[in-house]
Amino acid sequence: MAIPTAALERGRRFDRHAEAVQTEDYHDILDQLEADGELIVQRVPEPYIEVMTKYGRKKKIPTKYTWHHKSCGQCGHIPGYSTAIFWLARKLDLEYIDPIDQTSCTAWNYYASATSNAPAQAAVAHRNFAAAYETGYYPLIHCGTSYGHYKETREEIMHHSHLRHQVRDVLAKLGKPLVMPEEIVHYSEWIHALRHRIAEKQVRDFSNIATTVHPACHYYKLVQEDAIYDEEIYGGQRTATVTGVIQALGAEVRDYSTFYDCCGFGFRHILVSRDFTRSFATLRKIEIMKQEANPDVVISHDTGCVTTLDKSQYVTGVAHNANVGIPVMSDAQFAALAMGAHPYRVCQLHWHSTDNKPLLEKMGIDHEKAWAEFQQDLDDLKAGRKEYLTWEDAG
Amino acid sequence: MGLFVDKYPDVAYEEKLRLWEEVKADERFPSYLYGCYECGICVAACPSARFYDFSPRKIAQAAAREDIELIYEQMNDDVWNCSQCFSCNRCPRQNSPGGLITILREVAVNNGLKSAQQALEGYSRIVYKIMGTGTQVSPDMLQPDAFPDWGPDVKRVSDELDLWRRALPPETLHTTKTGWHVSEQTLIELYLIWYNTGVMDMIANVDEGLNLILSDVMEEMLEEAGYDMDEYY
Ligand code: SF4
């Protein structure tokens, strides 16, 4: 059978407006939609910090009055990740809400199984945005995939009036308005914007800690124009989040040749085809980092990446004798440790798999003592002396 | 016979064309495909291309020249290999092969293709979790038999789960069946979204059993909250 080219021969033409799409400013479109009564734009509350994004536009990052849009995988499987984000907000005296009127963005499932559709995904996003708006607090998105997916739905809501009206009608049935945040903000952008304030409160010396960074695909590849790029970091050629806070804390960021590569999470693969995930995470990320940079720790800023890079190392190390064994954590946990957070009460590192004790020692943390303290907490909980570990207990 | 063999000769061309028209009718389609230079940049960035006989370039090319037979084959044999990482969005033509795949998958699910049903086998409990509880993964999924490759720590987590969840300072995280505590009103709103956007029908197309279980759970809660479910049938 020959390759059919009839469609091209018929003179099929493609609109060349992609360049315009790449440089359009979503702020202008949102303002216009608001002026036309199509939606409400939730403005970034003061005080905010302005940062630079990929194509040179400024983005406002809120510091306080944030509504924390939690992440399924962080909360479910590596809960020290979410805990560290909240702990940072508390230590920096930044008011926030940790809502129960929040669902997952459901994008993990969508990218894994396609058992949903564009209007449903946008309605889920905007139900959450409306819930945040009702509180007066501003959404801060914990998950890289939620962040990327919400920007995809923003594109759709902005450009497709039919879909926008469909979503507006669904929300009306829930008694909610169609609200779009002025900026969609990832927590790692919040950390990046606050990195110097975090560094001011640093109590542990990280100058001998070597790191590698894994940037999350859905942070900077999926609707890429408003990811943070900073001329001071990688000459503005790579996204600055994560790297910025590590450098502000005085630790070393070592480069490696597969920086751009995905972690191998794969959405469906991590759940039902993990041979792919393990192979990719090991062969293209961890082994390369080990050979080329030999870091003490890998720092990332997304649920799936931290999970994949951490959990994939066990079996490849044991069964395939791969050159692995680098602990993995989020920028939030790393920053919290720098500010003196407890490795188990706050960062909950016992939920991670790869041995992080040598790292903790290098950070000057007595992990045996810290575990004994945490074990005492567990004993107290078990004996009914307390029901839950509280923020006061966490220190 | 030429280079490519129609792998699905039993499926009528008209049916393959119908599915392709459904892909093109998706509102997102025009912004995911602007033609294809056939440069292969997307392949160089693609994790799945390294491990499978899979190519985002072929997906974009087939879509650009409307190769109906090949698109049908890809819809069955290729799309589930994609990692949906969107590394291919660096395409110099501003295509999103990953986005095209999202739509191809969605059409496959919507039409109950056998390959989609097979791809989703073993996945239903995860769909149930997200649609029924509002969070995608829960702490109690960390069972050693589900994650044997994640090492002995998984057993430790599952043995200590209740205790370790209570040892989390954020009040919303003292859960084991969901990632965090989701309010009942929030769940009701989520269920209404599924019913009002056709997602329940999509589920029925690929997994009738799952649809029944989900409907039971959702309808009970919605009816208790005073919603008339007849409206949705
Ligand atoms: S989204 Fe799919 S096709 Fe695109 S780079 Fe990722 S795995 Fe490859």
Ligand code: SF4
């Ligand atoms: S990067 Fe774009 S233009 Fe190049 S082969 Fe892939 S889809 Fe075609």
